[in-house]
Amino acid sequence: MEAKNTLLLVEDEPHIAEGLAFNLEEEGYHVTHVxxxxxxxxxxxxxxxxxxxxxxxxxxxxxLEVCDQLREQGNQIPILMLTARGTEQDRITxxxxxxxxxxAKPFNLKEFLLRVAGLLRRTNWQQTxxxxxxxxxxxxxxxxxxxxxxTENGIIQLTELEMKMLRVFFEQEGKVLSRGKLLKQxxxxxxxxxxxxxxxxxVRLRKYFEIDPAKPLYFRTVRGRGYRFIQNPD
Ligand code: CA
Numbered sequence: 001m002e003a004k005n006t007l008l009l010v011e012d013e014p015h016i017a018e019g020l021a022f023n024l025e026e027e028g029y030h031v032t033h034v035x036x037x038x039x040x041x042x043x044x045x046x047x048x049x050x051x052x053x054x055x056x057x058x059x060x061x062x063x064l065e066v067c068d069q070l071r072e073q074g075n076q077i078p079i080l081m082l083t084a085r086g087t088e089q090d091r092i093t094x095x096x097x098x099x100x101x102x103x104a105k106p107f108n109l110k111e112f113l114l115r116v117a118g119l120l121r122r123t124n125w126q127q128t129x130x131x132x133x134x135x136x137x138x139x140x141x142x143x144x145x146x147x148x149x150x151t152e153n154g155i156i157q158l159t160e161l162e163m164k165m166l167r168v169f170f171e172q173e174g175k176v177l178s179r180g181k182l183l184k185q186x187x188x189x190x191x192x193x194x195x196x197x198x199x200x201x202x203v204r205l206r207k208y209f210e211i212d213p214a215k216p217l218y219f220r221t222v223r224g225r226g227y228r229f230i231q232n233p234d
Contacts, residue, residue: 006030007116008049010040010066011082012058016105020053020112027113037061041069049077051119056083056094064097071098078119082107135170137218137231140209142166149208156208161186165201169219169229178226202227 056063081099206213
């Protein structure tokens with residue numbers, strides 16, 4: 001069961017819980033249902049959920065208190081609060097306790113499902129910022145997803161090892177990387193290993209990307225120390 005698709009439903013009225021769980025599962029979510037605030041807090045300390053659907057009026061610890069405690073603990077899980085009370089003040093109280101969204105019963109099922117999807121989308125977006133998909137240096141552009149290089153020499157399909165080496169250089173742009181370090185980070189070899197392979201790779205990268213491979217601007221040799229990649233040479 002994947003945590004990113006598992007929702008915790010906290011609702012003490014069995015028929016409402018059943019109906020919501022059924023419809024959420026129809027949408028492809030996994031649902032864990034508990035019927036009290038205590039059980040909700042327990043479940044949340046032992047398991048990971050993508051979202052909590054939290055009824056406000058519960059026996060014992062109510063929804064507001066659950067919300068409050070979670071946020072006090074630093075738990076930032078998205079919370080959709082459900083309540084029979086629909087006054088503005090209730091809504092404000094719920095939101096000020098850290099709920100992310102609020103829906104007053106009786107609500108439209110479709111709206112409920114849209115709000116769940118909306119909250120999940122927002123958190124997914126927050127948790128996984130879009131990864132940078134290309135890397136540019138000079139007139140070279142590397143597509144980090146397809147491993148293709150767009151260069152003045154045309155489009156080159158890079159091998160896995162070439163990509164690995166480029167990533168090591170890009171991530172440590174401007175730093176001198178010793179042969180030993182490069183061998184270890186790209187090939188996983190110990191520094192004592194033959195360095196000829198590495199030097200051949202550098203020759204190849206220069207052929208792909210340098211305007212004049214004999215006078216490299218990007219993949220530079222640092223005499224006696226190793227290599228250095230410069231993204232924006234003067
Ligand atoms: Ca209730």
